[in-house]
Amino acid sequence: MYQFDHLVHFVEQPEKTLQKLQQEGFHVVSGGSHEAWGTYNTLSYFDLSYIELIGIENEEKYKEAAKQKYTLHASYEQNRRKDGLTRFAIRTQTIEEDAKKFKQAGLEVSGPEHFTRKRDDGSIVGWQLLYIGHPNAKIELPFFIQWDEEDSIRRKQLTERGILAQHPLGDLLLDAIHFVVLNFDDVEQIAKLCEAEIVKKEDLEQNAEYRIVVLGDVKLVFVKPIGEGIAWNYMIENGYGIKKAVLSGALEDKTITIDGARYEILKAAK
Incomplete structure (x- = not known):
């Protein structure tokens, strides 16, 4: 079963956008670094759906990541690093089967590949990503994510960490x-x-x-x-x-x- 997972908002400085959203009544928290991609993020959760604010932390690593077709980084670069809502992710529990299905449907497939991110407290969160696309596509297609933990465990952990919490608004x-x-x-x-x-x-x-x-x-x-x-x-x-x-x-x-x-x-x- 497929679920909406998150919406990506590229910004120049996620920590400053965090402050702006907090002033508007959103509960927003620091995320951490994507060391392999040269990016970092802040997060605002609405149950398990969330908005991810992403910025560039390491220019060299980011440029290398942007060379991979159909990735978030490629999208941001193609859009001339224009701030705003860029892509969205769909949550799945069958990412290996999804890759085969999308390829059979004539789409280009990259992944799935496993990644991790270090949180501010030093703990590690892990997931797999699958990117899809087509040279003649008229829209940027969604990408797919499969988290290492089940939804119920993630919800519990996010709540205990104060990441998933009531919004003042x-x-x-x-x-x-x-x-x-x-x-x-x-x-x-x-x-x-x-x-x-x-x-x-x-x-x-x-x-x-x-x-x-x-x-x-x-x-x-x-x-x-x-x-x-x-x-x-x-x-x-x-x-x-x-x-x-x-x-x-x-x-x-x-x-x-x-x-x-x-x-x-x-x-x-x-």
């Missing part, structure tokens, strides 16, 4: 990620491969078509502009990609833009 959950895309071909292929529910919609007032993919508790909302409207304006100004992240369960409604990323926060339903 409310009982926040990651509700949806919105994308603007050229077409739905890649979206529908990945949804089918992940055995995910997909809903088709059309909004004539907004001049947009939608494909909504459900991964656990998180909805991936893909929008294709078919005429002038909000999605069209975003496409003209920013190109294609992730438009915003939507969180629910807050004490108040508000929208914030921090270091290239738009977060829409919705008040909890009574």
Whole structure:
């Protein structure tokens, strides 16, 4: 079974973005270093789904990592190191089988490969990563992660460490990620491969078509502009990609833009 795992927000200095999000009422903590990639992170959890703020720590190691196709680092480099929401990860428990399945479907596959990260307290967290892509893909495809520990153990450990905790802004959950895309071909292929529910919609007032993919508790909302409207304006100004992240369960409604990323926060339903 596939679950949404995390959303990547590349920033210049994760520790400063951490402070900005904390001022807005988010619970955000330091993560640690990815020594092999020359990056480091800070984290904000919403149960086991989370937002990862990533920055460059070692330029030489980062540039080497960015040479590998379809990786996060390659994406950041291709986007000219533009801050903002970049990619997302899907959690799996069958990563070896996934690699074979995606390859048989005609996708290029890198991995799975095992990695570790040292936390600030010196402890080690481990996982496997699988990257997929295609030279003709119109969107950057998700990547896949399999953690060394089971979900129940991770939840317990994250809670005990204070990483997973109540947000001052409310009982926040990651509700949806919105994308603007050229077409739905890649979206529908990945949804089918992940055995995910997909809903088709059309909004004539907004001049947009939608494909909504459900991964656990998180909805991936893909929008294709078919005429002038909000999605069209975003496409003209920013190109294609992730438009915003939507969180629910807050004490108040508000929208914030921090270091290239738009977060829409919705008040909890009574």
